[in-house]
Amino acid sequence: MDWLAGELADIRDKGLYRRLNTIESAQTPRIIKDGRELIHLSSNNYLGLTGHPEVKRAAAEALHKYGTGSGGSRLTGGNTDLYNSLEDRIARFKGTEAAIVFSTGYMANIGTIAAIMNKGDLILSDELNHASIIDGCRLSRAEIKIYPHMDVSCIENTLQSSRHRRKLIVTDGVFSMDGDIAPLPEIFEIAEKYDAMVMVDDAHATGVMGRQCRGTADYYNVKVDINMGTLSKALASIGGYVAGSNELIEYLRNRARAFIYSTALPPSAVAAAKAAIDVIEDENPARKLWQNVARYRRGLTDMGFSITSKTQIIPLITGDSKRTLDAASDLERLGVYASGIRPPTVHEGRIRTSLMATHSEKDINEALDAIYIVKEKFRL
Numbered sequence: 001m002d003w004l005a006g007e008l009a010d011i012r013d014k015g016l017y018r019r020l021n022t023i024e025s026a027q028t029p030r031i032i033k034d035g036r037e038l039i040h041l042s043s044n045n046y047l048g049l050t051g052h053p054e055v056k057r058a059a060a061e062a063l064h065k066y067g068t069g070s071g072g073s074r075l076t077g078g079n080t081d082l083y084n085s086l087e088d089r090i091a092r093f094k095g096t097e098a099a100i101v102f103s104t105g106y107m108a109n110i111g112t113i114a115a116i117m118n119k120g121d122l123i124l125s126d127e128l129n130h131a132s133i134i135d136g137c138r139l140s141r142a143e144i145k146i147y148p149h150m151d152v153s154c155i156e157n158t159l160q161s162s163r164h165r166r167k168l169i170v171t172d173g174v175f176s177m178d179g180d181i182a183p184l185p186e187i188f189e190i191a192e193k194y195d196a197m198v199m200v201d202d203a204h205a206t207g208v209m210g211r212q213c214r215g216t217a218d219y220y221n222v223k224v225d226i227n228m229g230t231l232s233k234a235l236a237s238i239g240g241y242v243a244g245s246n247e248l249i250e251y252l253r254n255r256a257r258a259f260i261y262s263t264a265l266p267p268s269a270v271a272a273a274k275a276a277i278d279v280i281e282d283e284n285p286a287r288k289l290w291q292n293v294a295r296y297r298r299g300l301t302d303m304g305f306s307i308t309s310k311t312q313i314i315p316l317i318t319g320d321s322k323r324t325l326d327a328a329s330d331l332e333r334l335g336v337y338a339s340g341i342r343p344p345t346v347h348e349g350r351i352r353t354s355l356m357a358t359h360s361e362k363d364i365n366e367a368l369d370a371i372y373i374v375k376e377k378f379r380l
């Protein structure tokens with residue numbers, strides 16, 4: 001194992017070494033890190049529901065009734081009424097016939113793509129898709145065409161000359177590092193024309209985008225064949241899901257290895273996600289999120305940033321790895337916690353900021369003051 005030290009040194013030399021940051025509090029707008037209170041601009045708890053009393057109560061009740069673990073995979077004794085009711089709830093929320101829950105969003109993507117696509121098939125995948133989509137494509141052994149970001153004409157050109165058995169267009173709904181939204185109506189039109197399936201990863205859109213907060217298909221009012229999402233962001237829990245037709249879900253139950261060969265989620269996580277969907281429909285917490293996004297975006301634009309994101313994820317472009325890390329640590333010194341994301345995760349280094357519905361006006365104003373100082377210093 002001597003090679004490990006050399007590899008690690010190489011990672012360090014390239015400025016790509018990853019360190020764990022440790023937060024000593026809940027995922028709230030203000031967190032404690034290294035004993036200091038910081039404004040949290042780096043949480044995917046977009047609606048703040050990890051601390052919602054109804055969500056916590058549901059998780060605690062499930063813990064009390066079912067215990068801490070599920071005891072097995074869904075197909076071998078780990079299934080309870082709780083899992084079935086979450087899947088029914090997701091299907092109702094997404095407006096589909098059925099849904100299936102995986103242990104993480106990552107597993108939902110690799111399990112689904114590898115199950116439905118095979119040798120001799122064609123996958124068209126956006127160059128900025130999440131790593132779990134990329135890994136699912138690789139596992140499937142299908143031919144993979146990576147198209148330039150949101151380049152619908154490239155999708156069409158490729159499909160025009162395709163003689164493949166099955167064709168799948170797969171895209172993030174909201175892109176996790178840029179916060180931009182996939183052009184689903186155009187993608188859908190081309191998919192229909194060339195008889196391709198469409199799969200959308202709504203990890204960052206579930207619970208926040210669209211009139212009923214159902215995700216990007218709801219935002220555009222289009223129908224998608226394969227609706228993938230996570231329970232781990234706005235739904236305040238852990239897990240992933242796919243929603244679609246009865247046949248699709250039945251097929252995934254039979255063929256998705258990440259579903260079949262992995263232990264079911266802890267009951268408390270299942271109950272929390274289900275309660276979060278109820279809160280989203282009953283209380284519409286996304287309304288406050290979008291007010292916060294508008295205030296924050298206005299502040300950034302006023303100080304000269306050019307903001308293309310239309311969502312709660314707003315990157316501040318920094319450039320190379322060193323500038324990214326330096327800017328993020330300056331921001332932290334000024335009282336704001338936001339992750340620096342470096343190449344090769346992204347083409348251009350950035351501080352990925354994201355808002356929560358629970359941020360106050362004061363949180364946002366103070367964060368903007370700190371960002372202004374960093375912007376001036378690094379000429380962002």
Ligand SMILES: Cc1ncc(COP(=O)(O)O)c(C=O)c1O
Pocket residue numbers: 104105106107109130132172176201203204230231232238239240
């Ligand atoms: C677009 C996208 N898809 C999938 C995932 C994976 O979801 P999870 O964290 O639930 O495994 C993420 C999460 O980070 C994501 O950003």
